[in-house]
Structure formats: structure tokens, C-alpha cells
Amino acid sequence: MIINEWVVYLLFAAVLFFLGLYCLLTMRNLIKLFIGIEVIGKGVSLVLLSTGWARQSIFLAQSLVVTYIVIEVSLVATALAVIINLYRVNQTLDIRSLTRLKG
Amino acid sequence: MTFQIILLAALVLASAAAILAKDLLKSAVALAVASLFLGIIFFRMGAPYAGVFEISVVAGLITVLFMLTIALTKQGGDVRESKTVKVVFPLFFAVFLLIDFFVMRGILAQVPALEGAAEAGTFGDVLWKERSFDLIGQLAVILAGVFAVLALFRKRNHHDH
Numbered sequence: 001m002i003i004n005e006w007v008v009y010l011l012f013a014a015v016l017f018f019l020g021l022y023c024l025l026t027m028r029n030l031i032k033l034f035i036g037i038e039v040i041g042k043g044v045s046l047v048l049l050s051t052g053w054a055r056q057s058i059f060l061a062q063s064l065v066v067t068y069i070v071i072e073v074s075l076v077a078t079a080l081a082v083i084i085n086l087y088r089v090n091q092t093l094d095i096r097s098l099t100r101l102k103g
Numbered sequence: 104m105t106f107q108i109i110l111l112a113a114l115v116l117a118s119a120a121a122i123l124a125k126d127l128l129k130s131a132v133a134l135a136v137a138s139l140f141l142g143i144i145f146f147r148m149g150a151p152y153a154g155v156f157e158i159s160v161v162a163g164l165i166t167v168l169f170m171l172t173i174a175l176t177k178q179g180g181d182v183r184e185s186k187t188v189k190v191v192f193p194l195f196f197a198v199f200l201l202i203d204f205f206v207m208r209g210i211l212a213q214v215p216a217l218e219g220a221a222e223a224g225t226f227g228d229v230l231w232k233e234r235s236f237d238l239i240g241q242l243a244v245i246l247a248g249v250f251a252v253l254a255l256f257r258k259r260n261h262h263d264h
Contacts, residue, residue: 059229074248
């Protein structure tokens, strides 16, 4: 019974992952791309916690999710700082303007 | 379980709104709403600490950071997205939902049972005794983030060009 519910969680987490991946593949705005990464992260933490819940080891899963959230905050702060600096250099948020990095 | 499915559907809808919304501020708010739903799901799964972190940190702090960035980059923020993105989205989404449904049903057939005895102790025991090394990693990551932001925003000296 609990596995049935676990599969439902996995299904929805996969949908979140798809949404984020679609955003990463198609969008052009840097901030939008980062929102896509955030959505993927939500899917991943949902998988972590629901698997821990189904295995009845919710505390372990919970500590992993808390660790992930702390890392996520650090990641967001750094990435947004990078985005602001890129905006100052390029005066645009378009990902296609970053082709100057091409070798 | 029905209520949980409603919450999951709301989470997916809010995430889709965050990705498909044209206005960046609206996407940031939709992302915060999605975090709120995820936090409620965590609460109902019996993970109050993860829920509290999700709602306070992700829905609060990260949204503020996003809004700050959007405000700072306002003038060049209008990037013209390709129009086919939204047109093609429902098609891809329907195909993905079909694949997703069948793959997950396949997983249901393959996983006999998720074994695992019930945990002893409390969340604090597990976090501080079993995963104490994670805490060192978290501290290191926070420190690295602080230094990264400091390095990215440092003032340019007159001497170097």
C-alpha cells in the first residue's frame, strides 16, 4: 500500500523535473533558467523525502533534505551574484549574449 | 492521500506558472507559492523540520533574493523568449505524462518492497549523531557562499585594470 503512494510521489517529482528541464532547454532569460534549476531541486527533495517516508526512515531523509536546503541557499546567493555581475558587463540577461566565452 | 494529491497537483501547477509566466516577479512569487505547497506536503509526511526549512528559507529568503536580483536587473530584464516555447509545451507535457505514468508503473512492478526497520530516536539524534559530518559540510558551504558573494561584489581598485 505504502509503495503505491510512494510511486505517486515519484510521478509528481518526475513532472517537476520535466518542467525544470524544459525551462533549462528552451528559455533564454538567465533568471528564468535559475528558476528552472530551483524547480528541479524541489523535485529532488520531494523524491528524497518520499523515499525516506516509504522506507520508514523519515528522520534520515529529513536531515538530508535540510542539508540540501542549506546548500541551495548558498547556491542561490552565489548564482544570483554571478547573474548581477553578468548583467553589469553585458547590460542584458539574454543567455545568447554570453557567446563571447566561445573559444 | 487525496488531499496529498491535491497538494502535489497544486505544487506542479505553481511550478509550471513560475516557469511559464512572462513577468519575472510573478514567476518569483509563483516559486514561493510552490515552496509553500512543498512545505505543507513535508509537514503532512511527518517531516516538520524539513517543512519549516522549506517554508521559511526557500519560500522566504530565496524569494527575497530573487526579487532583489530582478529589481537590480530591471532595465535589461526583458528578454524576448521564443514563441514556440509555449506553443510546443502542452504537446511535450502530454507525451511526458504518458511516459512518466508507464515508467512509474514499471517501477511499481519491479520494487518488491522497500525494506527498512523503523528508526529509533528523534530527528535530533539522527541529525547530530549519524549525520554530524553533514553539518561540517553545511558550515563549509555557507562560508564558501559568503566568500563567493564577497568576492563577486568587491570594489575594483584603482591600480588594477
